[in-house]
Amino acid sequence: MSFTDSLLSRHRGLWARLVEHPFVLRTRDGDMPPEIFNTWLRQDYLFVREGRSFLGLLLARSPERLRDPLADALAALGEELDLFRDRAAALGVDLEDVRPGLVNHAFVQYLKATAHGASYGSAFTAYWTAEKAYHECWKVVEPGLPADSPRRPLVENWAGDEFAGFVGWLGSELDALAEQASAAEREAMEGHFERTARYELAFWEMALEGPGWPGLEG
Amino acid sequence: MSFTDSLLSRHRGLWARLVEHPFVLRTRDGDMPPEIFNTWLRQDYLFVREGRSFLGLLLARSPERLRDPLADALAALGEELDLFRDRAAALGVDLEDVRPGLVNHAFVQYLKATAHGASYGSAFTAYWTAEKAYHECWKVVEPGLPADSPRRPLVENWAGDEFAGFVGWLGSELDALAEQASAAEREAMEGHFERTARYELAFWEMALEGPGWPGLEG
Amino acid sequence: MSFTDSLLSRHRGLWARLVEHPFVLRTRDGDMPPEIFNTWLRQDYLFVREGRSFLGLLLARSPERLRDPLADALAALGEELDLFRDRAAALGVDLEDVRPGLVNHAFVQYLKATAHGASYGSAFTAYWTAEKAYHECWKVVEPGLPADSPRRPLVENWAGDEFAGFVGWLGSELDALAEQASAAEREAMEGHFERTARYELAFWEMALEGPGWPGLEG
Amino acid sequence: MSFTDSLLSRHRGLWARLVEHPFVLRTRDGDMPPEIFNTWLRQDYLFVREGRSFLGLLLARSPERLRDPLADALAALGEELDLFRDRAAALGVDLEDVRPGLVNHAFVQYLKATAHGASYGSAFTAYWTAEKAYHECWKVVEPGLPADSPRRPLVENWAGDEFAGFVGWLGSELDALAEQASAAEREAMEGHFERTARYELAFWEMALEGPGWPGLEG
Numbered sequence: 001m002s003f004t005d006s007l008l009s010r011h012r013g014l015w016a017r018l019v020e021h022p023f024v025l026r027t028r029d030g031d032m033p034p035e036i037f038n039t040w041l042r043q044d045y046l047f048v049r050e051g052r053s054f055l056g057l058l059l060a061r062s063p064e065r066l067r068d069p070l071a072d073a074l075a076a077l078g079e080e081l082d083l084f085r086d087r088a089a090a091l092g093v094d095l096e097d098v099r100p101g102l103v104n105h106a107f108v109q110y111l112k113a114t115a116h117g118a119s120y121g122s123a124f125t126a127y128w129t130a131e132k133a134y135h136e137c138w139k140v141v142e143p144g145l146p147a148d149s150p151r152r153p154l155v156e157n158w159a160g161d162e163f164a165g166f167v168g169w170l171g172s173e174l175d176a177l178a179e180q181a182s183a184a185e186r187e188a189m190e191g192h193f194e195r196t197a198r199y200e201l202a203f204w205e206m207a208l209e210g211p212g213w214p215g216l217e218g
Numbered sequence: 219m220s221f222t223d224s225l226l227s228r229h230r231g232l233w234a235r236l237v238e239h240p241f242v243l244r245t246r247d248g249d250m251p252p253e254i255f256n257t258w259l260r261q262d263y264l265f266v267r268e269g270r271s272f273l274g275l276l277l278a279r280s281p282e283r284l285r286d287p288l289a290d291a292l293a294a295l296g297e298e299l300d301l302f303r304d305r306a307a308a309l310g311v312d313l314e315d316v317r318p319g320l321v322n323h324a325f326v327q328y329l330k331a332t333a334h335g336a337s338y339g340s341a342f343t344a345y346w347t348a349e350k351a352y353h354e355c356w357k358v359v360e361p362g363l364p365a366d367s368p369r370r371p372l373v374e375n376w377a378g379d380e381f382a383g384f385v386g387w388l389g390s391e392l393d394a395l396a397e398q399a400s401a402a403e404r405e406a407m408e409g410h411f412e413r414t415a416r417y418e419l420a421f422w423e424m425a426l427e428g429p430g431w432p433g434l435e436g
Numbered sequence: 437m438s439f440t441d442s443l444l445s446r447h448r449g450l451w452a453r454l455v456e457h458p459f460v461l462r463t464r465d466g467d468m469p470p471e472i473f474n475t476w477l478r479q480d481y482l483f484v485r486e487g488r489s490f491l492g493l494l495l496a497r498s499p500e501r502l503r504d505p506l507a508d509a510l511a512a513l514g515e516e517l518d519l520f521r522d523r524a525a526a527l528g529v530d531l532e533d534v535r536p537g538l539v540n541h542a543f544v545q546y547l548k549a550t551a552h553g554a555s556y557g558s559a560f561t562a563y564w565t566a567e568k569a570y571h572e573c574w575k576v577v578e579p580g581l582p583a584d585s586p587r588r589p590l591v592e593n594w595a596g597d598e599f600a601g602f603v604g605w606l607g608s609e610l611d612a613l614a615e616q617a618s619a620a621e622r623e624a625m626e627g628h629f630e631r632t633a634r635y636e637l638a639f640w641e642m643a644l645e646g647p648g649w650p651g652l653e654g
Numbered sequence: 655m656s657f658t659d660s661l662l663s664r665h666r667g668l669w670a671r672l673v674e675h676p677f678v679l680r681t682r683d684g685d686m687p688p689e690i691f692n693t694w695l696r697q698d699y700l701f702v703r704e705g706r707s708f709l710g711l712l713l714a715r716s717p718e719r720l721r722d723p724l725a726d727a728l729a730a731l732g733e734e735l736d737l738f739r740d741r742a743a744a745l746g747v748d749l750e751d752v753r754p755g756l757v758n759h760a761f762v763q764y765l766k767a768t769a770h771g772a773s774y775g776s777a778f779t780a781y782w783t784a785e786k787a788y789h790e791c792w793k794v795v796e797p798g799l800p801a802d803s804p805r806r807p808l809v810e811n812w813a814g815d816e817f818a819g820f821v822g823w824l825g826s827e828l829d830a831l832a833e834q835a836s837a838a839e840r841e842a843m844e845g846h847f848e849r850t851a852r853y854e855l856a857f858w859e860m861a862l863e864g865p866g867w868p869g870l871e872g
Contacts, residue, residue: 017433052503053335053496059510060492060548061771067488068514074495074507102420103432105413106324112496113330117271117715119773182836195323198431202320205432213416214321214423215235270721274714277728278707278766279553285706289728292713296722330714335497337555400618453869489771538856539868541849542760549766553707631759634867638756641868649852650757650859651671 003178003186004128004171007193014197021204024137027151028144037151038091040207042098045084047203050100050108052077057115058123066173073166083157090150101211107199114192121177125189128170129196134158135167137204221396221404222346222389225411232415239422242355245369246362255369256309258425260316263302265421268318268326270295275333276341284391291384301375308368319429325417332410339395343407346388347414352376353385355422439614439622440564440607443629450633459640460573463587464580473587474527476643478534481520483639486536486544488513493551494559502609509602519593526586537647543635550628557613561625564606565632570594571603573640657832657840658782658825661847668851677858678791681805682798691805692745694861696752699738701857704754704762706731711769712777720827727820737811744804755865761853768846775831779843782824783850788812789821791858 001009008015023040026032052074059070088095100108111130115123138158145152157163178186219227226233241258244250270292277288306313318326329348333341356376363370375381396404437445444451459476462468488510495506524531536544547566551559574594581588593599614622655663662669677694680686706728713724742749754762765784769777792812799806811817832840 014434021433049500049503052507056492056494056496056506058492060489060496060551064485067485070492071488071507071510071514075511078504078507102321102324102416106320106327109324109327109331112335113327115496116334116770117330180836180838182834182839184834185836185839198320198434201434202432209432214420214427215239216232216416216419267718267721270725271714274710274712274724276710278710278714278769282703285703286732288710289706289725289732292725293729296725333714334552398618398620400616400621402616403618403621450870457869538760538852539756542756542763545760545763545767548771549763552770553766634756634870637870638868645868650856650863651675652668652852652855 002175004175011194018133018197018201019136019140023204023207024140028141038093041093043101043104043211045095046098046100047104048080051111054111054115061120087154101206102213103202103206110199119188121181121185121189122192124174124177125192126196128174129193131167131170133200135163220393222393229412236351236415236419237354237358241422241425242358246359256311259311261319261322261429263313264316264318265322266298269329272329272333279338305372319424320431321420321424328417337406339399339403339407340410342392342395343410344414346392347411349385349388351418353381438611440611447630454569454633454637455572455576457640459643460576464577474529477529479537479540479647481531482534482536483540484516487547490547490551497556523590537642538649539638539642546635555624557617557621557625558628560610560613561628562632564610565629567603567606569636571599656829658829665848672787672851672855673790673794675858677861678794682795692747695747697755697758697865699749700752700754701758702734705765708765708769715774741808755860756867757856757860764853773842775835775839775843776846778828778831779846780850782828783847785821785824787854789817
């Protein structure tokens with residue numbers, strides 16, 4: 001079994017909570033109030049903006065062979081941000097002055113700290129996990145969306161074939177890294193899979209519960 | 219008004235929530251069940267262990283003048299960890315296999331990411347804020363503790379004169395940094411004051427609520 | 437006077453050594469033996485490959501406003517590497533198994549360490565200085581080159597209008613950063629201007645003298 | 655054969671150039687003019703000051719088990735700097751306003767960039783290599799020094815038993831790291847052994863030749 005398959009298999013309970021999260025299922029079923037969806041939209045816009053730093057740091061530590069595709073991925077995030085702004089306009093959502101909820105802020109900090117200080121394989125694992133989670137969650141949502149839903153272009157961005165191909169490529173690179181890695185390194189990488197999935201799950205929870213900070217209103 | 223005083227004054231509402239948090243007041247009043255106190259103890263032990271990285275990173279970017287005192291502070295954290303282990307033994311608390319709650323994990327990631335990627339003044343602000351918060355909170359607790367409380371040595375570690383002197387020194391260094399800083403830099407530093415205080419507040423909340431991850435039991 | 441102009445003015449002696457270096461003037465005058473030019477080509481190819489890391493790190497610390505153009509600059513370096521390979525093929529130069537000379541290795545380390553640990557303004561200064569130096573040096577070379585020189589496409593890459601526009605943009609961003617900066621920060625930035633120019637100068641020297649390591653043959 | 659032994663064995667030619675460098679042998683034989691020795695002293699003082707950053711960065715990425723000894727090593731560097739100042743006073747050497755030669759500057763940048771961006775095993779290899787080189791070189795010098803040489807306390811600092819024990823401990827930790835590492839990681843570590851030894855060798859050359867920058871006088 002490939003490394004990525006073994007991660008998904010060994011943590012299938014955690015992964016199922018993520019992919020079948022109420023935020024996902026209710027959005028698929030047309031049962032997601034605009035306020036909640038738009039809260040997610042605003043927070044995720046911020047996440048992508050700040051998360052771009054992660055990719056710059058990862059590229060900086062990457063072998064030469066990966067630098068062109070990672071530079072492309074960085075440019076693609078710029079287009080993703082354009083798509084966010086376009087959809088926000090269509091949905092009447094204001095993207096100015098968004099403040100990150102604790103989970104949003106924390107997830108970005110985790111990614112940055114990992115890209116800086118953890119092993120390269122650990123950082124790459126976090127990257128694949130986050131993109132894989134997005135692809136799989138939005139693939140669940142996609143079939144339930146009306147053809148003319150203004151949410152559709154955003155959902156298709158992550159559910160579609162191009163992103164699927166990208167996530168598959170990331171997975172094959174991760175498998176190649178894992179094959180070269182020592183047992184201790186693979187264990188560290190698995191820890192980052194689990195933590196990244198936990199942060200993704202917490203992000204869905206935050207979308208439902210609201211982007212507050214513990215002990216503070218608002 | 220000094221920079222540090224202005225931070226405390228401009229964010230006095232946030233600061234008051236921290237220093238007068240139920241965890242603080244109930245511990246002072248002898249109204250803190252061992253399970254909750256010990257949850258905090260276990261989580262904070264982990265926080266100090268992992269947080270030591272922050273100080274190594276800060277030292278790496280510090281002017282020569284500060285490297286001796288920061289090397290001493292690193293060594294002092296080693297002694298603090300001994301004190302944790304000593305108190306855990308006295309209180310019958312197991313420090314093995316502690317897993318960080320989301321807020322604990324996130325706070326450490328925030329500190330590391332800040333020490334890596336934010337301005338030096340921002341990182342120094344985060345450091346002072348965290349130590350200042352600890353000093354002030356435990357100074358609130360200290361008068362209420364019985365003389366023979368097994369919690370006392372830990373509380374005195376942060377409430378006592380030596381730590382007070384250290385926090386005062388950090389504050390004066392921060393004021394000197396702020397005096398040299400541009401307006402834009404001071405604004406960035408203030409942002410890190412606020413975020414650090416928010417993480418500290420969330421840490422107290424986590425101690426009361428339990429160190430879980432959103433969307434997962436346990 | 438703008439910050440960038442004041443840097444060039446205050447260090448005009450150092451800058452003149454760079455722009456009027458024998459490697460530059462002799463290449464302009466058609467007096468540069470292929471072995472030396474090709475040594476430079478091989479070393480510089482390696483430098484651009486490794487130096488791409490610097491740009492990823494800089495992007496990671498950049499304000500949102502600059503992330504799109506820096507992502508474009510990262511992609512442009514990929515095209516620059518293609519140009520190197522194309523020109524190497526035309527000139528019969530082997531780009532495999534190049535080992536960096538000390539100065540080449542050191543310059544990359546300096547850029548990475550600066551992007552990691554120095555202030556953002558310092559890292560941005562190093563970036564502008566390196567690109568400005570390249571633009572100005574190759575602008576000196578360009579008028580002397582035969583129209584059909586196989587070196588021409590590479591020289592035009594840095595001497596041409598597009599790169600001129602990019603360097604001008606970097607300079608205006610640096611001037612804006614300097615305007616916001618404190619006096620202490622501007623002094624640090626100036627130090628990085630000087631060091632980057634010194635490394636550039638050492639790189640020309642290495643091209644002429646050969647890419648060895650002190651105390652070792654070859 | 656242990657990993658560290660295999661490094662020394664596979665690169666014995668490079669290592670011999672380092673340990674039997676003219677700077678080493680002539681200092682042992684009492685044939686080292688004060689100007690040259692003192693040039694080295696001034697440059698090395700700066701190197702240790704700036705190099706302390708490396709150790710802070712390494713500690714930040716270290717497993718918990720190593721953080722106490724590395725914090726002690728950081729404090730020990732503070733004492734080493736005191737020893738430099740003490741010896742400089744005894745030898746009439748001014749330590750103010752020393753500017754680093756290119757090799758000195760470059761070596762520090764290499765160490766910082768490695769501690770930031772290379773694998774942990776690579777950074778640890780660089781650390782052991784630098785300390786091992788110092789121990790072995792100064793052990794060669796020590797027997798030739800007059801008992802009352804004012805250089806003796808500095809030489810004994812690195813040639814003596816305490817430092818020998820420390821270097822031995824670093825080596826055993828590195829061997830343990832290598833045992834856990836994959837083949838690819840061990841190859842990366844070996845590359846850092848070689849590069850660190852090359853920088854050490856270049857440092858001796860710089861002491862003899864003077865701490866200039868290529869293309870500049872002085």
